[in-house]
Amino acid sequence: MAGNEYGGYSYKFVDADLPEKYNCAICTFVARDPQQVICCSHIYCSSCLLKHKQKSGSLFNCPSCREPLDGRYFPDGRIQREIKELRIYCPNDECQWKGIIKDIETHITECPYQSIECTNGCGENLQRMKMETHVSEECLKRIVTCTHCEETGVHEIISTNAHLDVCPFFPIKCTNDECDVISPRNKLSVHKRTCPKSIVTCEYSQCWLF
Ligand SMILES: [Zn+2]
Ligand SMILES: [Zn+2]
Ligand SMILES: [Zn+2]
Ligand SMILES: [Zn+2]
Ligand SMILES: [Zn+2]
Numbered sequence: 519m520a521g522n523e524y525g526g527y528s529y530k531f532v533d534a535d536l537p538e539k540y541n542c543a544i545c546t547f548v549a550r551d552p553q554q555v556i557c558c559s560h561i562y563c564s565s566c567l568l569k570h571k572q573k574s575g576s577l578f579n580c581p582s583c584r585e586p587l588d589g590r591y592f593p594d595g596r597i598q599r600e601i602k603e604l605r606i607y608c609p610n611d612e613c614q615w616k617g618i619i620k621d622i623e624t625h626i627t628e629c630p631y632q633s634i635e636c637t638n639g640c641g642e643n644l645q646r647m648k649m650e651t652h653v654s655e656e657c658l659k660r661i662v663t664c665t666h667c668e669e670t671g672v673h674e675i676i677s678t679n680a681h682l683d684v685c686p687f688f689p690i691k692c693t694n695d696e697c698d699v700i701s702p703r704n705k706l707s708v709h710k711r712t713c714p715k716s717i718v719t720c721e722y723s724q725c726w727l728f
């Protein structure tokens with residue numbers, strides 16, 4: 519939330535009474551990329567002016583004094599510099615940062631309270647200060663190692679049935695009813711060959727029928 523992208527700055531300003539000359543006469547916020555019109559010297563955000571121009575078509579007149587505007591305004595560098603020096607609070611309420619508009623973008627890239635997207639790409643948004651724990655301990659897409667076979671991969675596969683159902687070293691119980699042997703999946707067939715509880719069909723079992 520570095521303020522709205524179009525129109526003027528909607529930050530909370532440290533100084534309550536800012537001179538009105540900084541305000542865009544269209545959106546009434548402190549002008550972003552201010553343009554001064556020659557007709558009546560009002561200033562407008564460049565994005566507000568552009569939107570106004572697109573709406574007006576061939577009748578592109580100054581919203582304040584109705585004079586034709588085509589080519590009759592210029593970027594106001596002096597006002598721009600003054601505006602960039604205005605003191606604001608960080609838009610993240612819990613943050614104690616106070617600084618000038620010029621520095622807010624850099625601050626936002628470091629602000630511990632800024633909400634950012636998980637770098638593992640799990641789709642979650644969290645405050646920057648919580649991201650380290652999330653990425654290493656909570657994220658479904660964090661890289662983990664299977665404690666049984668030591669294969670590595672993302673948590674949502676390796677630590678769930680998606681992997682455990684096929685993990686060659688996952689311990690499973692012998693399927694013979696009275697046997698309590700637990701063996702890694704890939705060793706179970708070896709055990710079953712010698713399992714004392716297995717029901718073997720006598721190769722002569724049908725002999726006596728004859
Ligand atoms: Zn504006
Ligand atoms: Zn005007
Ligand atoms: Zn901040
Ligand atoms: Zn994540
Ligand atoms: Zn495994």
Ligand SMILES: [Zn+2]
Pocket residue numbers: 692693694697698699709710713714715
């Ligand atoms: Zn067994």
